[in-house]
Amino acid sequence: MSSDIRFTDFKSDKQPTWCPGCGDFGTMNGMMKALAETGNDPDNTFVVAGIGCSGKIGTYMHSYALHGVHGRALPVGTGVKMARPDIEVMVAGGDGDGYSIGAGHFVHAVRRNVDMSYVVMDNRIYGLTKGQASPTSREDFETSTTPEGPKQPPVNPHALALASGATFIAQSFSSDALRHQEIVRAAVEHDGFGFVNVYSPCVTFNDVDTYDYFRDSLVDVAETDHDPNDREDAKDVILDSEKEYQGILYQDAESVPYHERHGVDENMSDIPDGAPADATDLVREFY
Amino acid sequence: MAADFNWAVGGEAGDGINSTGKIFAQALSRSGRHVFTSKDFASRIRGGYTAYKVRTSVDTVRSVVDRLDVLIALTPRTIEENLPELHEGSVIIYDGERTTMQDVEVPEGMFGVDVPLKRLAEEAGGAIMRNVVALGAACEVAEFPIENLDSALEKRFGDKGQKLVDNNKEAARAGRSYVAEEYDHAFDYSLETTDADYVLLNADEAIGMGAIAAGCRFYAGYPITPATDVMTYLTGRLERYGGHVVQAEDELSAINMALGAARGGARAMTATSGPGIDLMTETFGLVATSETPLVICNVMRSGPSTGMPTKQEQGDLNHMLYGGHGEVPRFVLSPTTIDECFWKTIEAFNFAEKYQLPVYLTADLSLAVTERTFPPETFDMDAVEIDRGFVVAGDDVDDHLTESGGFKPHEVTDDGISPRAFPGTVGGAHMSTGLEHDEQGRRTEDMGMRVEQVDKRNRKVDTAREREDWAPREFGDSDADTLVITWGSNEGALVEALDILADEGVEVRVLSVPYVFPRSDLSEDVAAAENVLVVECNATGQFADLVEHDVLERVDRVNKYDGVRFKSDELVAEIRATLDGVVEA
Numbered sequence: 001m002s003s004d005i006r007f008t009d010f011k012s013d014k015q016p017t018w019c020p021g022c023g024d025f026g027t028m029n030g031m032m033k034a035l036a037e038t039g040n041d042p043d044n045t046f047v048v049a050g051i052g053c054s055g056k057i058g059t060y061m062h063s064y065a066l067h068g069v070h071g072r073a074l075p076v077g078t079g080v081k082m083a084r085p086d087i088e089v090m091v092a093g094g095d096g097d098g099y100s101i102g103a104g105h106f107v108h109a110v111r112r113n114v115d116m117s118y119v120v121m122d123n124r125i126y127g128l129t130k131g132q133a134s135p136t137s138r139e140d141f142e143t144s145t146t147p148e149g150p151k152q153p154p155v156n157p158h159a160l161a162l163a164s165g166a167t168f169i170a171q172s173f174s175s176d177a178l179r180h181q182e183i184v185r186a187a188v189e190h191d192g193f194g195f196v197n198v199y200s201p202c203v204t205f206n207d208v209d210t211y212d213y214f215r216d217s218l219v220d221v222a223e224t225d226h227d228p229n230d231r232e233d234a235k236d237v238i239l240d241s242e243k244e245y246q247g248i249l250y251q252d253a254e255s256v257p258y259h260e261r262h263g264v265d266e267n268m269s270d271i272p273d274g275a276p277a278d279a280t281d282l283v284r285e286f287y
Numbered sequence: 288m289a290a291d292f293n294w295a296v297g298g299e300a301g302d303g304i305n306s307t308g309k310i311f312a313q314a315l316s317r318s319g320r321h322v323f324t325s326k327d328f329a330s331r332i333r334g335g336y337t338a339y340k341v342r343t344s345v346d347t348v349r350s351v352v353d354r355l356d357v358l359i360a361l362t363p364r365t366i367e368e369n370l371p372e373l374h375e376g377s378v379i380i381y382d383g384e385r386t387t388m389q390d391v392e393v394p395e396g397m398f399g400v401d402v403p404l405k406r407l408a409e410e411a412g413g414a415i416m417r418n419v420v421a422l423g424a425a426c427e428v429a430e431f432p433i434e435n436l437d438s439a440l441e442k443r444f445g446d447k448g449q450k451l452v453d454n455n456k457e458a459a460r461a462g463r464s465y466v467a468e469e470y471d472h473a474f475d476y477s478l479e480t481t482d483a484d485y486v487l488l489n490a491d492e493a494i495g496m497g498a499i500a501a502g503c504r505f506y507a508g509y510p511i512t513p514a515t516d517v518m519t520y521l522t523g524r525l526e527r528y529g530g531h532v533v534q535a536e537d538e539l540s541a542i543n544m545a546l547g548a549a550r551g552g553a554r555a556m557t558a559t560s561g562p563g564i565d566l567m568t569e570t571f572g573l574v575a576t577s578e579t580p581l582v583i584c585n586v587m588r589s590g591p592s593t594g595m596p597t598k599q600e601q602g603d604l605n606h607m608l609y610g611g612h613g614e615v616p617r618f619v620l621s622p623t624t625i626d627e628c629f630w631k632t633i634e635a636f637n638f639a640e641k642y643q644l645p646v647y648l649t650a651d652l653s654l655a656v657t658e659r660t661f662p663p664e665t666f667d668m669d670a671v672e673i674d675r676g677f678v679v680a681g682d683d684v685d686d687h688l689t690e691s692g693g694f695k696p697h698e699v700t701d702d703g704i705s706p707r708a709f710p711g712t713v714g715g716a717h718m719s720t721g722l723e724h725d726e727q728g729r730r731t732e733d734m735g736m737r738v739e740q741v742d743k744r745n746r747k748v749d750t751a752r753e754r755e756d757w758a759p760r761e762f763g764d765s766d767a768d769t770l771v772i773t774w775g776s777n778e779g780a781l782v783e784a785l786d787i788l789a790d791e792g793v794e795v796r797v798l799s800v801p802y803v804f805p806r807s808d809l810s811e812d813v814a815a816a817e818n819v820l821v822v823e824c825n826a827t828g829q830f831a832d833l834v835e836h837d838v839l840e841r842v843d844r845v846n847k848y849d850g851v852r853f854k855s856d857e858l859v860a861e862i863r864a865t866l867d868g869v870v871e872a
Contacts, residue, residue: 012718013691014729042716048547058718059730064710066550067720068543069573075507075540079547079555080710082531083505087551087710108536266529269552269709271502275671276528282496283666286486287317287442 007036010045012062018053019127023200023211026174027121028057030198031090034184035063040088047090048077050102053128053202054094054121071102074109074118081116083268085259089116090188096126099135099155106157110164110193115257117187117194120157121174123202124209131205141208157197158238158249162231167192167255169234171246173214174200179246186248192255199246214244221247229253290344292429292478293354295369296418297338298361300329306443307359307418308339309658311425312487313439315343316660318432319481323348323779324658327368328597336364345481348659349624349779356476357428359421363391373397376475380424382417398474400424400466407461412454419455423462430477433463486663490628490654491558493666494584495520497632498556500671503582504530505548505555507541509563512596513655514586517558538563542570542583549579550719552709554636558584561603562593568610571645573721575615577728578697578705578744580639580646580676582632587651599653601775604829607647608804614741614848616748618642619803621649623760623778626665627801628654633671638755641676642747643707649803651824654776679706684714693717695726699739703746723850734849741848748805757807764794770816772809774800774830777822803830810838 010032018024035045045063049055051070058065064087068076077091098106098120109118124141126132133146136157140149161169168190172180180198187194199214226247227233234250237243259265296307308324315322323342329335340355342348355372358365359380366379373379375396381388383401393399402424404417411420419440426433440455488496495517498506506525508518522532530553535541541557548555559567564585574581587603589595607619618638622631628650635646679687687695687706694717698705705726708715718728723740725731760778763771763785773781778799788795796816800806813819813834821831845861847853 012729013693043713044711045716046551046710058720062716064550064716065718066547066577067718067722068546069570069721072539072543072570075535075543076547076550078533078540079505079507079544079549080551081547082533082544083548083551083553083555084710104536105540108540262531263526264531266504267552267711268504268530268548268554271504271554271673273673275500275668276502279500279668279671282499282524283486283663283668286488286492287484287663 005036005039005041007032010035010042010061010063012060014059016060017056019204021203022053023123023174023198023202024053024057024121026177026180027119027198027200028060030172030174030177030181030184031057031092031119032061033181034188035088035090037185038088038188044086045088045090046077046080046084047092048073048080049091050093050097052094052097052126054092054097057092071097071100072105073097074102074105077116077118078109078112078114081114082259082264085115085265086267088188091116091118093118093120095120095122095124095134095136099157099160103135103155103160107160107164110161110166110195112258113165113167113192113255115192115259117184117190117196119184119187120197121200122157122197123200123206124154125202125206127202127205138208156238161195162234162238162250166195166250167252168194168248169238169250170194170196170248172196172198173218173246174198175211175215176218176246179220183246183248186251190251190255192252192257217244218246219243221245221249291342291348291352292344292356292476293340293342293352294357294425294429295338295340295355296359296361296421297327297336297365297369300335300337302337302361303418304337304339304361307422308341310419310436310439310443311422312341312658313442314431314435315341315478316485316487317438318435318478319483319485320345320478320660321348321485322487322658322660323350325351325653326656328656336362336368338365338368343478345479350783357425359418359425360388360391361418362387366391366394370394378428378474380421380428398472400428400470402462402465404462407465408458411458411461416455416458419458420462423459424466426459427463427466428474428476430474432480433459435480484663485660486666487658487660488625489516489656489658490625490650491516491586492520493625493628494558494632494648494650495524496666497629498582498636499524499528500629500668501554501633501636502673503554503556503636504528505545505553506530506557507533507535507544507548507555508557508559509535509538509541511560511563513588513652514558514560514563514584516655517584517586538566539569542567542574545581546570546574546579549581550710554580554640556582556584558586560586560588561590564603564606564610568606571617572611572613572615574645575617576721576723576744577719578643579719580643582635582639582646582648584648584650586655587649589652597652599651599824601651601824602829603649604803604825607649616744617644618646618751618805619649620646621775621801621803623775623799623801625654625657625659626661629666631801637672637674638751641674641704642751643676643704644747649775651776677704677706679708679715680712684708684712688714689727693727696728697724697726697740697743699726699743702750703743704750705743732850734851738849752805757802757805759798759800759807759809762797762799765796767794767796768817769795769820770812770818771795771797771820771822772800772830772834773797773822774803775823777824781822800830803833806833808837809834813838
């Protein structure tokens with residue numbers, strides 16, 4: 001790790017194809033800055049992304065990366081981190097990738113508390129397939145596949161995380177650049193699974209959850225008497241359906257990451273040229 | 288071949304049938320006898336008929352037979368289920384004091400040995416040892432030295448304290464003495480012992496041990512019959528070598544975790560059976576097109592869907608060869624015996640890394656639930672070779688960069704094999720993706736690059752065909768007019784069948800195929816034979832289709848895969864060119 005890493009080192013030479021004004025630009029910038037600020041460089045960073053507009057992020061960033069199948073980014077990140085505890089792992093996805101097709105993995109990744117960060121670009125819409133309801137779309141949000149709205153409540157990702165035993169739950173807003181960067185940085189630095197839901201507006205298909213909407217409605221918990229280490233406080237803001245919050249909603253100060261619980265601390269890419277020295281003991285077990 | 292002896296213990300699931308059978312199998316193995324075990328079981332925890340069967344001889348045994356010499360029957364159903372295998376002179380050991388066994392009638396011509404198993408066990412320290420009393424009784428019936436059983440009991444109960452071991456030894460002796468005192472009968476059996484040392488293991492264990500020997504460090508899986516034993520074996524053992532086993536939330540996750548670990552540079556593996564293979568197929572194409580080395584072990588069972596989960600079938604061949612949308616190369620290895628499962632696992636890891644692709648390692652239920660004895664040197668760890676393929680680090684990275692400094696993990700090369708850089712390698716940062724990509728792994732829809740990458744991936748198969756030995760294993764008479772081809776686990780039964788046929792004057796040549804793809808070209812062998820039979824455990828003959836495919840040379844292929852449809856003028860040119868070729872020839 002060198003100290004002169006700048007966030008632009010994490011930029012690839014591919015120009016994003018996101019729509020002009022897409023929240024994902026700001027989300028990605030914050031991620032790159034957070035990685036650079038925490039002393040990482042592209043050669044020791046692994047970014048995993050799924051499918052959707054959010055999934056393209058691995059292409060626009062420069063690092064070791066895998067752009068996987070829809071909804072399975074978290075298991076991939078889990079595998080990378082277990083095999084390579086020395087590598088910084090950041091997983092990125094969208095609300096569809098993370099809370100619909102990948103919802104099962106989300107719950108278990110949270111439970112495992114692997115030491116990596118998970119940034120979800122939540123625009124409450126399916127953008128890449130041109131405007132269908134997502135799991136975080138509002139109950140009355142009209143789309144081509146839900147002409148009268150989904151008529152079912154949106155997933156509350158923070159509540160899902162809290163119920164699954166999360167040790168770090170945060171919310172940021174792509175347009176509040178400094179605060180977003182600060183929150184992602186805290187997720188990277190967290191000892192365990194650092195989960196950040198980012199409001200990352202879709203300017204093309206969502207005319208309800210807009211920049212103006214979030215700007216006007218977001219309350220930063222850092223400006224209230226919220227104690228992020230207090231699970232009860234976290235529960236209150238997470239289950240408050242009247243308001244939108246940003247900031248670190250919950251952080252378990254005692255978090256023990258997966259690798260410490262399981263003693264997984266070796267670089268698994270490093271193996272001998274032949275069978276392990278005492279491998280014959282394995283044969284003897286079958287006597 | 289020396290006479291073999293066939294023994295079984297049967298009862299209800301939950302009666303301790305497996306551990307009882309295993310103790311006897313181990314006792315035989317420790318006495319220097321060869322052992323081949325099999326299980327009859329159902330997919331339930333308690334209740335239902337289950338049996339553990341042991342075939343033993345001083346010579347090698349490779350399969351099961353329809354014959355039972357001594358049966359320990361804990362339930363009346365055990366006798367009913369095994370009637371076809373019992374014969375004149377077979378001995379049935381049972382506890383006539385057990386309520387359900389009071390009215391049991393020993394079939395005519397067979398010999399009933401009624402031993403108060405529970406009562407004797409209680410006298411020795413606990414009713415739970417009644418099966419061990421039965422094992423002692425079996426030792427007497429089979430004239431098998433009980434000291435061998437002691438040794439197996441020590442292995443089984445040693446870590447639970449000497450007292451338990453001693454109680455069990457006493458229980459066994461009680462059973463033996465009871466038979467000796469109560470039955471003044473000359474049984475037909477006398478099990479000879481030898482000085483040989485054998486190890487006793489099943490295919491799942493052989494695969495797990497092979498994985499550790501091969502340097503596998505990461506395993507993710509989801510429990511499923513009959514592949515679970517691979518995970519059970521690795522759990523706790525892989526950790527000794529700095530690795531880790533994860534029980535994933537489902538097979539979708541398992542293969543993705545393994546993929547992640549492999550991208551991290553670890554030798555990674557997952558194992559499952561049919562239903563899990565279906566789920567993993569979602570990610571299979573990504574593994575293959577991102578050129579990630581991964582070993583996917585498929586311990587086949589009877590399908591489709593939930594099928595018959597505890598029954599044998601080789602029905603997944605087509606799925607492994609063709610499963611997944613689109614086209615991308617993968618290797619399919621099909622070890623034919625338990626010891627080959629060990630060696631082919633090591634080979635699977637080497638192939639995966641040398642050719643940077645997913646390798647299906649295929650076993651099946653009949654291999655997985657069978658334990659067989661081998662001389663320990665069969666698993667010679669000093670002979671294990673590890674080849675990690677084309678991995679670059681340090682200054683070598685510079686030889687594989689674009690002009691602007693981007694690393695080329697999908698560099699188009701003559702042999703199709705590109706450089707690999709593990710995370711942490713300076714200058715090696717790159718993208719891997721399921722999208723079609725350029726040499727750097729960046730998305731592309733460029734028609735030329737698409738074709739170059741498809742060809743490059745397929746070229747790896749040609750390279751492997753040239754560089755590796757794909758020969759089948761041959762048995763029998765190489766000049767015989769009759770050729771029998773098989774793949775996977777049928778080899779043992781077929782090899783024994785050969786001996787029987789030879790005794791009857793029928794000469795047969797057998798080719799047992801451990802590599803399904805790539806595979807050796809059998810067309811000359813097929814042409815040279817008068818009769819060709821393909822033996823496999825499925826209804827449609829999936830491997831037979833492949834043999835016929837290889838023999839057939841009838842069509843010219845016109846292919847297009849640059850992402851654009853055929854155009855009429857293009858087809859005119861293609862058809863004309865083919866016709867011209869025919870005319871010229």
